[in-house]
Amino acid sequence: MYIGKVIGTVVATIKIPHLDGRTLLMVDQLDLDGAQTGNYDIAVDVAQAGVGDTVLVIDEGNGARQILGLNPGAVRAVIVGIVDDVTLMSGGALAPELYSVSV
Amino acid sequence: MKLARVLGTVVATCKYEGLEGIKLLVVQPLDEELRPRGLAEVAADATAQAAPGELVFMVASREGAQALPETFVPVDLAVTGIVDELDVAKAEIRAEVTARWHEIE
DSSP: OEEEEEEEEEEOSSBOGGGTTOEEEEEEEEOTTSOEEEEEEEEEESSOOOTTOEEEEEEOHHHHHHHHTOSSOOOOEEEEEEOOEEEEOOGGGGOGGGSOOOO | OEEEEEEEEEOOSSOOTTOTTOOEEEEEEBOTTSOBOSOOEEEEESSSOOOTTOEEEEEETTHHHHTSSSSSSSOSEEEEEEOSEEEEOOHHHHHOOOSEEEEOO
């Protein structure tokens, strides 16, 4: 899963039946600072997310099929939550010198 | 799913069983601003209606085959829809902070 930001909507009349009645949103993946990375995906929304929302995205087929009740189902990315808070340890805590690595 | 522009079609007479009757398209993956990103690829057309020039979205990897009538086929990219309308938010809406980021003290 990853945290992304909803940046747009996609409308398609001609699509595979697995997507019938589903909302498709464009999501841009966020980095650890919450900045957009340009790595986007078109995801099915089951969390009533809207443009601008920070969301939790699952990008895996089996999970997506389970959520949407499909088999087969050609869906990978699904918006499964709307993010309120993210708490991280400060960037310095991930610095390599804090780990002792022996080769 | 990612956006792509359909560039053309591919015809292969001799192909692995299960691929008969599947329309193959040459597609150019696109970024958020619809600029080409990466190399062109070949995708199976699960809509059966995509034509060169059209803006489509496609699903990759194992899920590509799941889009086709026969799901146990050697396909890893499939066109799953033709885009009618694409609405991308303005920069100021994208810049709006909608979640709180904290640091552990």
